[in-house]
Amino acid sequence: MSYLACKDLISMAQLSVDDIQLILDTAESLKDISERDIKKVPTLRGKTVVNFFYEPSTRTRMSFEIAAKRLSADTFNLTASSSSIVKGETLTDTIHNIQAMHPDIIVIRHPSTGTPHLLASQVSAGIVNAGDGINEHPTQALLDMLTIKEKKGRINGLKIVIVGDIAHSRVARSNIFGLTKLGADVTVSGPPTMIPVKIEDLGVKVVFDPRKAVKDKDVIMLLRIQLERQNKFLLSTLREYSSFFGMTEEIIQYAKQDAIVMHPGPINRGVEINNSLADAESSVILEQVTNGVAIRMAVLYLLIGGQTSDNMH
Ligand code: CP
Numbered sequence: 001m002s003y004l005a006c007k008d009l010i011s012m013a014q015l016s017v018d019d020i021q022l023i024l025d026t027a028e029s030l031k032d033i034s035e036r037d038i039k040k041v042p043t044l045r046g047k048t049v050v051n052f053f054y055e056p057s058t059r060t061r062m063s064f065e066i067a068a069k070r071l072s073a074d075t076f077n078l079t080a081s082s083s084s085i086v087k088g089e090t091l092t093d094t095i096h097n098i099q100a101m102h103p104d105i106i107v108i109r110h111p112s113t114g115t116p117h118l119l120a121s122q123v124s125a126g127i128v129n130a131g132d133g134i135n136e137h138p139t140q141a142l143l144d145m146l147t148i149k150e151k152k153g154r155i156n157g158l159k160i161v162i163v164g165d166i167a168h169s170r171v172a173r174s175n176i177f178g179l180t181k182l183g184a185d186v187t188v189s190g191p192p193t194m195i196p197v198k199i200e201d202l203g204v205k206v207v208f209d210p211r212k213a214v215k216d217k218d219v220i221m222l223l224r225i226q227l228e229r230q231n232k233f234l235l236s237t238l239r240e241y242s243s244f245f246g247m248t249e250e251i252i253q254y255a256k257q258d259a260i261v262m263h264p265g266p267i268n269r270g271v272e273i274n275n276s277l278a279d280a281e282s283s284v285i286l287e288q289v290t291n292g293v294a295i296r297m298a299v300l301y302l303l304i305g306g307q308t309s310d311n312m313h
Contacts, residue, residue, distance in 0.1 A: 163220065
């Protein structure tokens with residue numbers, strides 16, 4: 001089995017079509033480990049994974065830890081508030097101190113765009129971007145793509161709409177890079193204040209009206225309003241957003257009959273998605289979470305364990 005020819009996973013923009021296919025195929029082959037009675041293989045025994053999260057996280061942080069443990073790596077978790085950053089230590093000094101303990105991978109989430117890229121050039125450990133500001137969240141896009149591929153059998157040629165706060169969404173950017181590379185027809189929709197100028201340059205269409213945006217789509221991907229990243233007043237109230245863009249069964253009727261509804265989480269019921277739609281049969285939100293473990297196992301394996309395919313299973 002081959003492995004990724006890079007030390008770090010910083011962005012979907014850096015990955016080739018072959019890289020993406022390799023990660024998706026590897027995740028598919030690793031997925032059954034999580035369904036066994038004994039959910040552990042020795043693949044990454046002796047490897048060390050540090051999860052360093054500057055922002056809150058439920059899914060990403062837990063699934064990286066579970067993924068590493070299922071591959072027998074040793075895992076350690078650090079948050080900014082529990083680290084010596086609160087005593088004035090800089091991020092650079094912190095990361096050099098972590099490097100001095102010889103981890104193999106540092107998974108980092110940070111509110112500033114570019115932080116994982118900066119750190120990757122400073123340490124020999126692999127850096128995995130678990131979300132940097134409004135920039136990218138590559139493993140989220142990969143787990144979304146795995147879910148789409150499982151549900152639809154392909155990505156090439158599918159009509160996919162991403163609805164919400166596109167301007168502040170690292171999930172949207174990573175998905176746009178990944179999905180367009182694999183040949184999907186991607187549309188974005190949301191309030192004009194939340195759609196970046198010239199986003200068409202990334203190869204997507206913009207349709208503001210949610211009913212027109214959803215029409216004939218195979219996949220409806222919903223996003224949370226990223227209030228914590230908005231430094232301007234981009235909408236009057238969440239209720240107003242919900243009344244125009246909140247996804248309901250009435251709007252979904254415009255999509256293909258077998259369309260799936262996705263959301264990276266955390267969901268805000270009654271804002272970007274109504275309560276019953278979040279739990280409807282068309283919703284694959286929890287399957288995305290399940291696939292998050294498989295994708296993160298694949299990424300860790302391909303970055304630091306690709307040489308040891310003999311003990312993958
Ligand atoms: N989708 C996602 O990144 O969720 P968390 O913020 O809970 O990790």
